[in-house]
Amino acid sequence: MPRQNIVKTIAKTLDQQMEIDSSILVLGQDVGKRGGVFLATEGLFDKYGPDRVIDTPLSEAAIIGAAVGMAAYGMRPVAEVQFADYVFPGFDQLVSQAAKIRYRSGGQFFAPMVLRMSAGGGVKGGHHHSQNPESLFVHTPGLKVLYPSTPKDTKGLLTAAIRDDDPVIFMEPKRMYRSVKEEVPEEDFEIEIGKAKIVQAGDDVVLISYGSSMDKVLEATKILREQAISVELIDLRSLMPWDKEAVLKSVARVGRVVLVSEAPRTLNFVSEVSACISEEILDSLLAPPIRVTGFDTPYPYAYDKEYLPSPNRILKAVQKVLDY
Amino acid sequence: MTNKQRLYLLEQMLRIRSFEERVGELFLKGESAGTMLHLSIGEEAAAVGVGAMMQDGDSFTTHHRGHGVFLARGADPKRMMAEIAGKEIGYCRGKGGSMHIADMSLGHLGANAIVGGGISHIVGAALSYKTLKKDNVSVAFFGDGAMQQGILYESFNLAALWNLPAMFVCINNQYGMGTRVDQSSSTLDFAARAKSFGLQADTADGQDIEDVVNKAKKLLKQARAGRASFLTINCYRFYGHARKDKSPYRSEQEETAGRQQDPISFWEENLVKAKIISNKKLETLKKEIDLEMDAALSFAENAKKPELATMFEDVYSPKQAKPLSNKARLDL
Ligand SMILES: Cc1ncc(C[n+]2csc(CCOP(=O)(O)OP(=O)(O)O)c2C)c(N)n1
Ligand SMILES: [Mg+2]
Numbered sequence: 001m002p003r004q005n006i007v008k009t010i011a012k013t014l015d016q017q018m019e020i021d022s023s024i025l026v027l028g029q030d031v032g033k034r035g036g037v038f039l040a041t042e043g044l045f046d047k048y049g050p051d052r053v054i055d056t057p058l059s060e061a062a063i064i065g066a067a068v069g070m071a072a073y074g075m076r077p078v079a080e081v082q083f084a085d086y087v088f089p090g091f092d093q094l095v096s097q098a099a100k101i102r103y104r105s106g107g108q109f110f111a112p113m114v115l116r117m118s119a120g121g122g123v124k125g126g127h128h129h130s131q132n133p134e135s136l137f138v139h140t141p142g143l144k145v146l147y148p149s150t151p152k153d154t155k156g157l158l159t160a161a162i163r164d165d166d167p168v169i170f171m172e173p174k175r176m177y178r179s180v181k182e183e184v185p186e187e188d189f190e191i192e193i194g195k196a197k198i199v200q201a202g203d204d205v206v207l208i209s210y211g212s213s214m215d216k217v218l219e220a221t222k223i224l225r226e227q228a229i230s231v232e233l234i235d236l237r238s239l240m241p242w243d244k245e246a247v248l249k250s251v252a253r254v255g256r257v258v259l260v261s262e263a264p265r266t267l268n269f270v271s272e273v274s275a276c277i278s279e280e281i282l283d284s285l286l287a288p289p290i291r292v293t294g295f296d297t298p299y300p301y302a303y304d305k306e307y308l309p310s311p312n313r314i315l316k317a318v319q320k321v322l323d324y
Numbered sequence: 325m326t327n328k329q330r331l332y333l334l335e336q337m338l339r340i341r342s343f344e345e346r347v348g349e350l351f352l353k354g355e356s357a358g359t360m361l362h363l364s365i366g367e368e369a370a371a372v373g374v375g376a377m378m379q380d381g382d383s384f385t386t387h388h389r390g391h392g393v394f395l396a397r398g399a400d401p402k403r404m405m406a407e408i409a410g411k412e413i414g415y416c417r418g419k420g421g422s423m424h425i426a427d428m429s430l431g432h433l434g435a436n437a438i439v440g441g442g443i444s445h446i447v448g449a450a451l452s453y454k455t456l457k458k459d460n461v462s463v464a465f466f467g468d469g470a471m472q473q474g475i476l477y478e479s480f481n482l483a484a485l486w487n488l489p490a491m492f493v494c495i496n497n498q499y500g501m502g503t504r505v506d507q508s509s510s511t512l513d514f515a516a517r518a519k520s521f522g523l524q525a526d527t528a529d530g531q532d533i534e535d536v537v538n539k540a541k542k543l544l545k546q547a548r549a550g551r552a553s554f555l556t557i558n559c560y561r562f563y564g565h566a567r568k569d570k571s572p573y574r575s576e577q578e579e580t581a582g583r584q585q586d587p588i589s590f591w592e593e594n595l596v597k598a599k600i601i602s603n604k605k606l607e608t609l610k611k612e613i614d615l616e617m618d619a620a621l622s623f624a625e626n627a628k629k630p631e632l633a634t635m636f637e638d639v640y641s642p643k644q645a646k647p648l649s650n651k652a653r654l655d656l
Contacts, residue, residue: 303630
């Protein structure tokens with residue numbers, strides 16, 4: 001099995017699926033000849049040509065809208081928005097149209113499309129290149145939202161997203177595009193949408209996170225191991241639907257939980273997870289759940305790193321739930 | 325145009341080029357200039373030709389490749405460089421950087437890292453001028469890429485429909501990232517698109533600043549009289565999309581030919597030939613400008629970073645009765 005980073009995995013997965021299913025096509029700005037700003041579609045244009053790998057103008061609304069129409073009429077488009085921050089010129093097409101096409105047509109039409117986008121901060125990009133808008137998507141019934149953090153999960157979930165019959169927002173942690181490598185099976189496989197991954201089992205505290213925040217969480221987990229604190233680490237991977245069952249099971253057993261996500265704090269996706277924990281298993285909690293998040297500010301430029309939930313902030317939160 | 329004005333145009337173009345060569349250095353030295361830096365080398369005549377024809381009190385927005393326009397409108401290179409380096413003394417207290425720089429006193433309503441993001445703001449600014457009976461124009465600068473964003477056409481329509489003192493300036497450098505303009509636009513006659521909305525429109529040669537100046541002057545005058553206008557300026561993006569992009573999608577021959585269309589050497593040659601400046605004086609002028617920009621670079625590097633707590637400021641009005649408390653969370 002080849003060791004592979006996340007971007008390479010995306011390109012190879014798209015290639016594999018396009019080989020299997022001729023209704024899949026890729027579209028977006030510079031996804032063709034240039035292979036994508038991050039090279040996540042590298043090689044596809046040469047292999048599949050301009051009919052299946054489409055370089056589009058700078059028109060997010062039309063890219064997303066056209067994907068809806070294509071999906072309604074037999075294709076499986078995988079559209080790319082280079083940065084999650086650029087989705088907003090096309091947000092209406094996503095929220096008002098893609099998300100609702102099945103519902104409002106009484107199930108006649110549906111949009112089996114994937115919208116890929118890089119997300120997350122810490123890359124000195126400022127407020128238009130660093131955001132994590134997953135909560136906005138999750139808050140839009142009709143959309144599915146995935147946000148994996150490893151190459152293997154990327155492959156399994158992207159495959160599942162492409163085969164899914166509803167619009168799937170596929171978020172990619174740009175900070176970790178090349179920094180995380182692991183062995184990825186060559187064969188075609190799917191990971192079920194809506195299933196979390198227990199990255200490591202433990203008894204003292206449950207750490208819950210996903211996507212771009214996972215790098216900091218893993219750093220914190222390493223330090224906690226050195227301190228002999230036993231961590232159960234859950235990578236949600238899928239945010240809509242999310243794996244409530246796995247979360248409640250772990251937290252009920254351990255009794256202490258810290259939830260980490262770099263998106264702004266208010267209505268952060270983990271706030272929903274935390275609310276469900278409090279609502280459903282309050283009796284098994286030994287301490288109130290604590291969220292470690294980004295801040296309720298636009299993503300800062302000068303203090304790009306400080307915005308992120310650092311290992312240090314995560315460790316403090318863990319200490320707090322342990323000391324409670 | 326007087327000789328003094330001709331020299332002024334040259335000086336402004338040289339300042340932009342010198343500034344950008346240095347900001348490129350700042351970028352390559354580390355992360356202080358962000359991860360995305362877009363140079364307008366080769367596009368100086370567009371920035372200066374229009375910028376020099378605008379008047380005090382006029383406002384403008386730019387795209388992400390806007391250093392040139394801001395300098396042409398009077399930006400202090402020191403504070404600009406400091407902003408790009410994320411320093412407190414920068415134009416936006418280090419909160420904007422290169423792609424989002426803004427300055428109220430110079431009428432810069434903001435560069436924008438969202439393609440098309442700032443275009444509609446000039447429509448609103450122009451509507452305010454009209455309502456408040458001010459004699460100002462608001463100008464949007466953007467690239468050929470933005471010619472494919474829907475918001476541009478909504479803005480065209482409003483500006484024409486409401487007879488606004490608004491001007492749209494497309495700096496057509498032939499590329500949007502790796503995509504050549506003929507691959508992304510159904511027509512290359514951008515002025516025709518604008519005309520179809522009822523805008524006064526023209527096309528200028530971005531190598532020849534005199535052509536830009538003449539057309540900009542006319543179209544600004546019309547805009548000031550409530551006849552919204554559009555100018556597209558053809559030029560060539562000399563280097564990659566961003567500082568690190570090596571442009572693998574275009575040939576060396578094409579680049580070499582494109583860089584022949586240098587508005588600065590074109591204007592220099594003209595002025596030397598017409599004996600408006602001697603070669604020797606030109607060298608002296610360049611040296612002076614380089615020194616000014618060197619000083620701006622070291623000013624920025626030595627300037628103070630903002631206090632950490634400033635990252636929580638400016639989200640809402642300081643008048644907000646109960647500020648949202650973010651600060652405490654830093655401890656966690
Ligand atoms: C809404 C949006 N989509 C995509 C991008 C990514 N992007 C940044 S600049 C650019 C090309 C812009 O081309 P153009 O408007 O011609 O300006 P130029 O860079 O050539 O000056 C693209 C695609 C973005 N910043 N915003
Ligand atoms: Mg361009």
